[in-house]
Amino acid sequence: MEVVVRVENVSFQYVNEQTYALQNVSFQVYKGEWVTIVGHNGSGKSTLAKLLIGLLPPTSGTIHACGISLNEKTVWDVRKRLGIVFQNPDNQFVGTTVQDDVAFGLENRGVPKNEMEKRIKDALQKVGMENFANDEPHRLSGGQKQRVAIASAIALQPHIIILDEATSMLDPSGKREVLQVIQSLRHEHDMTVISITHDLNEVAKADRVIVMNKGRIALEGTPEHIFAHGAKLEEMGLDLPFSLQLSQRLKENDIPITTDHLTMEGLVSELWTLYSAMSNIATK
Amino acid sequence: MDIVFRDVEHRYQINTPFEKRALYDIHMDIRNGSYVAVVGHTGSGKSTLLQHLNGLLQPTKGTVHLGKYTITAGKKEKHLKSLRKKVGIVFQFPEHQLFEETVEKDICFGPMNFGMSEQEAKARVGEWLALVGLPEEVRHKSPFALSGGQMRRVAIAGVLAMNPEVLVLDEPTAGLDPRGRKEMMDMFAQLQRRKGMTIVLVTHSMEEAARYADDIIVMHQGTIVRRGAPEHIFRHVDDLIGLGLDVPETVLFQRAIEQKFGVQFHAPCLTIEDVIKNLQTLFTRVKRI
Amino acid sequence: MNNMIIGKYVPGDSLIHRLDPRTKLLLMFIYVFIVFLANNEWTYGVLTFFTCALLFLSRIKLSFIIKGLKPVLWVIVFTFLLHVLFTKEGNIVFQWLGIEVYDKAIQQGAFISLRFLLLIVVTTLLTLTTTPIEVTDGMESLLSPLKKWNIPVHELALMMSISLRFIPTLMEETEKIMKAQMARGVDFASGPLSERMKAMTALLVPLFISAFKRAEELAVAMEVRGYRGGNGRTKWRELTWRGIDTAFMILLGFLAIVLWLLRS
Numbered sequence: 001m002e003v004v005v006r007v008e009n010v011s012f013q014y015v016n017e018q019t020y021a022l023q024n025v026s027f028q029v030y031k032g033e034w035v036t037i038v039g040h041n042g043s044g045k046s047t048l049a050k051l052l053i054g055l056l057p058p059t060s061g062t063i064h065a066c067g068i069s070l071n072e073k074t075v076w077d078v079r080k081r082l083g084i085v086f087q088n089p090d091n092q093f094v095g096t097t098v099q100d101d102v103a104f105g106l107e108n109r110g111v112p113k114n115e116m117e118k119r120i121k122d123a124l125q126k127v128g129m130e131n132f133a134n135d136e137p138h139r140l141s142g143g144q145k146q147r148v149a150i151a152s153a154i155a156l157q158p159h160i161i162i163l164d165e166a167t168s169m170l171d172p173s174g175k176r177e178v179l180q181v182i183q184s185l186r187h188e189h190d191m192t193v194i195s196i197t198h199d200l201n202e203v204a205k206a207d208r209v210i211v212m213n214k215g216r217i218a219l220e221g222t223p224e225h226i227f228a229h230g231a232k233l234e235e236m237g238l239d240l241p242f243s244l245q246l247s248q249r250l251k252e253n254d255i256p257i258t259t260d261h262l263t264m265e266g267l268v269s270e271l272w273t274l275y276s277a278m279s280n281i282a283t284k
Numbered sequence: 285m286d287i288v289f290r291d292v293e294h295r296y297q298i299n300t301p302f303e304k305r306a307l308y309d310i311h312m313d314i315r316n317g318s319y320v321a322v323v324g325h326t327g328s329g330k331s332t333l334l335q336h337l338n339g340l341l342q343p344t345k346g347t348v349h350l351g352k353y354t355i356t357a358g359k360k361e362k363h364l365k366s367l368r369k370k371v372g373i374v375f376q377f378p379e380h381q382l383f384e385e386t387v388e389k390d391i392c393f394g395p396m397n398f399g400m401s402e403q404e405a406k407a408r409v410g411e412w413l414a415l416v417g418l419p420e421e422v423r424h425k426s427p428f429a430l431s432g433g434q435m436r437r438v439a440i441a442g443v444l445a446m447n448p449e450v451l452v453l454d455e456p457t458a459g460l461d462p463r464g465r466k467e468m469m470d471m472f473a474q475l476q477r478r479k480g481m482t483i484v485l486v487t488h489s490m491e492e493a494a495r496y497a498d499d500i501i502v503m504h505q506g507t508i509v510r511r512g513a514p515e516h517i518f519r520h521v522d523d524l525i526g527l528g529l530d531v532p533e534t535v536l537f538q539r540a541i542e543q544k545f546g547v548q549f550h551a552p553c554l555t556i557e558d559v560i561k562n563l564q565t566l567f568t569r570v571k572r573i
Numbered sequence: 574m575n576n577m578i579i580g581k582y583v584p585g586d587s588l589i590h591r592l593d594p595r596t597k598l599l600l601m602f603i604y605v606f607i608v609f610l611a612n613n614e615w616t617y618g619v620l621t622f623f624t625c626a627l628l629f630l631s632r633i634k635l636s637f638i639i640k641g642l643k644p645v646l647w648v649i650v651f652t653f654l655l656h657v658l659f660t661k662e663g664n665i666v667f668q669w670l671g672i673e674v675y676d677k678a679i680q681q682g683a684f685i686s687l688r689f690l691l692l693i694v695v696t697t698l699l700t701l702t703t704t705p706i707e708v709t710d711g712m713e714s715l716l717s718p719l720k721k722w723n724i725p726v727h728e729l730a731l732m733m734s735i736s737l738r739f740i741p742t743l744m745e746e747t748e749k750i751m752k753a754q755m756a757r758g759v760d761f762a763s764g765p766l767s768e769r770m771k772a773m774t775a776l777l778v779p780l781f782i783s784a785f786k787r788a789e790e791l792a793v794a795m796e797v798r799g800y801r802g803g804n805g806r807t808k809w810r811e812l813t814w815r816g817i818d819t820a821f822m823i824l825l826g827f828l829a830i831v832l833w834l835l836r837s
Contacts, residue, residue: 103809239462383778397758
């Protein structure tokens, strides 16, 4: 598999701080993958995000994106290949209307007018905002603004989309909207996604999860693998999915299920199997 | 302080082409000392409603009774300041209202506006810090040097310092991580129990509403569509989903079990403990047969 | 503040709405000059007719404009009274308690108030029918010759469009902070000066902190979307000058000539 992001032994220390915000962080992201970087506030995940998009240079270690080593000279080159959606929906909306906002990045790249038209339409369609092209930002909901931010990013045809806590200021329906859009982009357009979050729903949808704690990578693997370390995650201030919590609690309370379920359907169906087996024994 | 709304309506920018009816037909009663959650999605009128609770907005029709204060449409109310002392509002992202050089000064700002002496206010800062779970060391720090979660606590301490009888909370946990959220919500529950405060919580999170509130008010498109205890509200799950609202996962799970097993639990499960208890009964019944 | 209509845009699809913003800006600019050509009943009559025609073509409700003009109405009334009381020309119309009112004074007062009213109606009308961003684009295009003298027209236009974009956001924010502080016992409307100063600090400090934070985040967002100044940029919004625009400019020239001929 093709590696699109390679982070090697990266450490980072803020000026005037004694401790390292990041310490010896190494990981890779493969093409077409959805990787979620998760951690509580202060775990180092936001610093990591800043390093990935070249807003801060690592104190030591290297970052490669799309085969280019990220440094002061290459940062513009690298950013051409990244689409980034930030946390605050308002503070990344540059245009006075939805289509102006999508156009902004295209104008910067010198895309000709007729090509722009096509790309704006296409990008807005992909995020389901084509009917809002002329709307002003203050008439949109947070979720809609973030969808526009995604459209603005994908109109530039990036190789990787980075969601830097892009859902953390949204209400539940806004969060759902944004995650649905990202999922459909991945299914239909094979986009590589890196999301930085503390939202569980984003974790469960990822292919791979990297858990940050105290500036280091604490755990790495599939969501199932990560959630198997339930107690450890709770110690780090993270929440467990409901089904998993319930599975564990049921075992403690003498209902003998065998697996820790990540989905409700899984848990209900095991409970049903167990129940049927028990009632069979009982009736015999 | 009992809160009573009678036929309240609110229109923004009345008599302009931009006029918008944000609230209508609001009849509600909030008993002194109760914990009420107002739920509904963005644009349902929740924030407009909460601003009527201390006279930041005046109804364009109807009457709001807040203890001995009455706010009637079209009449100027003169005692707003003393009313505002009794009803504290913690707005969404309250850390955005901080402005003083030190945490101490910022916390003292509210009570001093309401006539407390600087001396007394300063003497009590320690107590208020403890109330929101902040260490004494932050007292002389700049609020802007603190972490986001701590800043929020300082802002909340600044409202609690006014010693209000009613505490109105607008999405107090927005943007916090799971641990921060739980700590914050437990803190408010404790305040209600220990100080007998009336709490009005405006939230998107059905989990929080189910877990903490005695009473839930469901808003939809500017008016109240459901009202009752959590056990009552979550009995009609499809109803809520129809209104585009979320349902707590415990309730969703319960529904999945009820459908699969062909049984009916006698009350909605609002906590994980409720779920476990119900499942245990189900399984022991099978063993006993 | 909600009653102020100057600077608000009312969406629509009228002839006036569809004019090129440059036409509207030029029209406004030229109108300011030709208003001063009027000096008798005939010229004011023509000018009023022209303005009413514009109003009619814009399809904006008259009642809305009248309501919006209320805040400036007293200025107009005041101007009128000032002229009536202090101009002493022509014949005395009536005398009362030592106040003498002359017929020329009434005429002059009426003309000047009318001129003021017409100016305000036309500028209001143009802002009501033109989105702020169109105004910005029009300005950028009209001012682009200044680039030759190294005046950063593009940057100024971008600044203006970003400010326009953030005005509603910051207004909302101001209101939110004011309400939060009012809930903490701040009284913005009354009280002694020292307390009001404190109240303003409680509003302005949080507002500035948030505005700076927004500016910083916005700068980053612009940078990651490849913004590096005006060079090599293409433009999404292109203005198109149509026949109707030329027609309007000719009409305006015609109006100026008519006024010139009719003035005394």
